[in-house]
Amino acid sequence: MGSTRRQTAPDLVFRLIYRSRDVSPAPDRGAALGELIGAARDRHLITGALLVADDVFVQVLEGEEDAVRSLYCRIELDPRHEAVTVLQTGLSERAFPCWSTASLADDDGPGPATTPAQHAVLDLMRGAARPG
Numbered sequence: 001m002g003s004t005r006r007q008t009a010p011d012l013v014f015r016l017i018y019r020s021r022d023v024s025p026a027p028d029r030g031a032a033l034g035e036l037i038g039a040a041r042d043r044h045l046i047t048g049a050l051l052v053a054d055d056v057f058v059q060v061l062e063g064e065e066d067a068v069r070s071l072y073c074r075i076e077l078d079p080r081h082e083a084v085t086v087l088q089t090g091l092s093e094r095a096f097p098c099w100s101t102a103s104l105a106d107d108d109g110p111g112p113a114t115t116p117a118q119h120a121v122l123d124l125m126r127g128a129a130r131p132g
Contacts, residue, residue, distance in 0.1 A: 014065035015095070016072055017088040017121070019128045020081040022055045046071060047096045049122065053129035057081070060121055062094050087128055095121050 046063035059075075061068045076084045095117040114122060 011094065012091045013062045013094045014068050015060060015062045015088070015090060015092045016068050016086060017058070017060045017125065017128075018072065018075070018084060018086050020057045020075070020084040022052075022057055022080060023082045024080050047094060047098070049096055049118075049125070051122070051125045051129055053126075056129045058087070058125040058128045060096065060125060062092070062096060088124070093117065 045067055046061055048060040048062050051058040061071060072086075075081055095115070
């Protein structure tokens with residue numbers, strides 16, 4: 001008799017990708033960025049990645065929908081951000097399960113050991129960070 005193992009659906013999480021402009025004075029940006037990354041890493045149930053290109057942030061947040069939306073609301077109200085815009089939302093497999101929030105460079109390299117799913121999201125983020 002054959003195995004009756006059931007195929008299970010992948011675990012889906014809520015993903016939100018946004019773009020904003022950093023309004024911190026240029027000399028203070030390094031310290032402000034360190035605070036943002038530190039705060040994001042403290043949110044254990046939310047994973048993702050943060051791309052910084054000059055004064056532009058593009059971030060993907062993944063996790064339970066209420067937690068992600070709550071964090072996004074705090075980001076919208078944060079005086080360090082301006083022109084906060086949602087680029088994409090929806091249910092998806094978690095692309096960044098081990099990244100509490102990685103900080104990425106705006107270049108065309110694949111990044112630190114990226115999977116195809118991560119690479120697709122990173123491409124979207126890098127495209128959103130570029131002007132025009």
